[in-house]
Amino acid sequence: xxxxxxxxxxxxxxxxxxxxxxALASCSKSASAGAPLTGDLTLDLTNSKYSQLTQSGxxxxxxxxxxxxxxxxxxIALSAICTHAGCLVEYQxxxxxxxxxxxxxxxxxxxxxxxGPAGSPLAKYQTTYDATAKTVTVxxx
Numbered sequence: 001x002x003x004x005x006x007x008x009x010x011x012x013x014x015x016x017x018x019x020x021x022x023a024l025a026s027c028s029k030s031a032s033a034g035a036p037l038t039g040d041l042t043l044d045l046t047n048s049k050y051s052q053l054t055q056s057g058x059x060x061x062x063x064x065x066x067x068x069x070x071x072x073x074x075x076i077a078l079s080a081i082c083t084h085a086g087c088l089v090e091y092q093x094x095x096x097x098x099x100x101x102x103x104x105x106x107x108x109x110x111x112x113x114x115x116g117p118a119g120s121p122l123a124k125y126q127t128t129y130d131a132t133a134k135t136v137t138v139x140x141x
Contacts, residue, residue, distance in 0.1 A: 036079055036123055037065050037140035045134040053136060057093030065125065065138060066091060066098070070109065077125040077138040078111050084118035098122065 041062060043050045052058035056071040066080035068091050078098065080088050087102035097114060098107040105118035112121045126139040 037063070037125060037138065039140045041065060041138040041140065043067060043136045043138070045136065059091035059093070061088060067127070067136060067138060068109070073129050073131065075127040075129055075136050076109055077127050078107070079123040081122075082118055083120040083122065084116070089122070
């Protein structure tokens with residue numbers, strides 16, 4: 001084998017060893033994705049961390065839960081963890097759906113899969129809004 005060809009194969013092999021683990025890691029569960037909601041979660045809308053929820057179409061991610069104001073002080077809460085590879089989903093207010101930026105899965109506001117590769121729905125949680133206290137409570141499983 002020529003020296004040049006041997007060096008090319010060595011560099012190609014080294015490059016593969018560096019790229020493959022990175023590619024596989026991109027399909028792994030997100031480090032920021034936590035466990036499903038098990039207890040209740042109460043969000044104080046007067047707190048600036050949750051100010052997005054005072055507007056129709058606004059959303060926040062708290063831990064592994066995404067909460068959305070769908071309008072007229074109606075709120076929904078779903079698991080923010082995509083069921084395909086564990087990435088965090090994003091709410092698309094213009095589409096009124098949830099999008100996973102890792103592989104393109106799309107979920108409805110009920111959590112059902114509208115477009116894969118995800119095969120399972122997002123967990124949906126019951127919400128209640130207290131207009132007097134300006135709080136949204138999400139009931140965990």
